Each structure stands twice: as structure tokens, then as C-alpha cells.
Amino acid sequence: MSNYIHYIDNNAMKLADTAYEIGDYQCAYDNYTKTLNRLRNYTAHSVDLDSKANELAKKINELEPQLSSGKSILTFDDWILTKSSFVKGKQCVKYLFLDKHKKQEKTPISAAKQKIFNYGHAFEELVRKNEFPDGINIKDKIGNFAYFNSYTTYLLNIASTKIMYEASIIEEQVLVMCDILVKHENGDIHIYEIKLNSEVNEAIIADLAIQYTICKLRFGSALKSFNLILRTDDLNKQWKIQNLTDDVEKQMDAVKTTINEYKTILQQNEPNLAMGEQCNKPYECEFIDYCKKNR
């Protein structure tokens, strides 16, 4: 079984297991069935695959009589922009366009960059574990981005939900994911974004402004604070928390205008832009090789 197939099957299983756990039997049934059909289509057979297929077939049979008593909770949502594509657009609108329509032209990620990403993930884990323990990790529970938004909504409506990792919100066809979302008993919401940087800069504010705007559209006055968590050199506590609510609030109108501009750009032809300073500022663009080739 290829790693890719293994990955999509694992994600479909995660989604199906969570759907079953929360009583969305139709979603569980559909995803167990999808995985079973894929398993049966593999050309390579093994004892492991056969036993997994039998186990799934049994689950599907048991689910069938429960379908009519299930609730519809998890829905497949789509979006046009994400926080990451918005940040790319701020750097260069051609970058935004290529990232959406010509993903296959991206330069593969280097080992050095991957190392930084891994370090970033480890830092995120450290902060979550020590400052915001026992949160529900949406990514781990669902496995398919298209269902993150509806699962987040479901959890937010449960009184006992307090901390979520990767809470995902879609408004205005823009998807944003929050590193940490804390919901208090009175309904107040506080959001925290984690960065490996030690100081706030303009690129970070742009990144946070789109996220704040979408969260504010969803939560309105219940959104009480929007915070940035930065790295420090203090070995006792390697992070600090900075409240940036006022800074990002000021950017909301501009962000809404930019969202509309970017949606229009994505529907048009590839922008004709010359390479320049923007190709490495604030980040190294993933399409440098493509643009050089087509210069």
C-alpha cells in the first residue's frame, strides 16, 4: 500500500470514527464504506489488508440499522481563500494565483526548511502542553480539512468544550485555523497564535489580521482577545504572550477589501508580474523556479 493511500485511508477512518462517536452515523457509514471500497480495490493483497477489510465490513453492517437515528453534524465545506493564501497574496498576487491554480509547479520543500517547520511544530506542542493542556485537537480527530469547520462548530456548542487546537472557521469563503482557541463558561472566546519568532513584525500582523477578521465575523463580541505567543530565550518559560487585539482590529476594513480583491484575482488569468524584491520578502516564494523558467 503506498504511503499516500495509507494516509487518505487513515484520515477517512479518523473522520468515520469521530462521526460515529458523536452520532453522525451517515457520515461514519459513508467514510467507512469509502475506505472499504478503496481497500478492496488494492491490487496487492495481504493478511493485514484482508482482516482490515473484514473488520470494516462488520462495522458497516452494524451501522446500517442505526442510520435513521443519526444526526447530521459533520458537513463537507469548501472555501476560496485560506489564511496562508491571503499571506501569499500580500507578498505577491501572482504567488496567490499560482498557489491556487498551479500547485504542481511549486519547488519541493528543502530539508533545511522542513527542519524549521518541525522545530515550529515542536514549539507549538511545548506551549500547548504546558500553557493550554488537554485541548481537543481537531486535526487529530477529523483528518479531512473539509470537515474541520463543522466539527469546530459542533464542539463550540458543547458546554464542556474549553480548549481546542486547530479550531477552524470559515466565513466569507475564507478558512482560518487557530492554533489555540479557549472558550470560557460564560461564552467568552480567546484566541492564541504561536510563532517561532521572538518579536512581532509586519508579516505576522498581516497573518493575524486575516485570522482575526474571520474569527470576529464568526464570534462577534464574544471574541474577547486575540493573542500572539512568541519564543523567548528564558529557559524556565520559553514563550511570552502578547495581546494584539487592538492592532488587528484596526486592520479589519482593509482586510475585507483585500479578500474581495483576491477572490477576483483568482478568477482571472495568471497575473503578469516581473520578479523582484517581493520574491524573497518576507518569505522565500515557492514559485521562484517557475517564474525564472517563464521569465
Ligand code: SF4
Ligand atoms: S517568484 Fe516572485 S514574481 Fe513569481 S510568484 Fe513568487 S513572488 Fe511572485
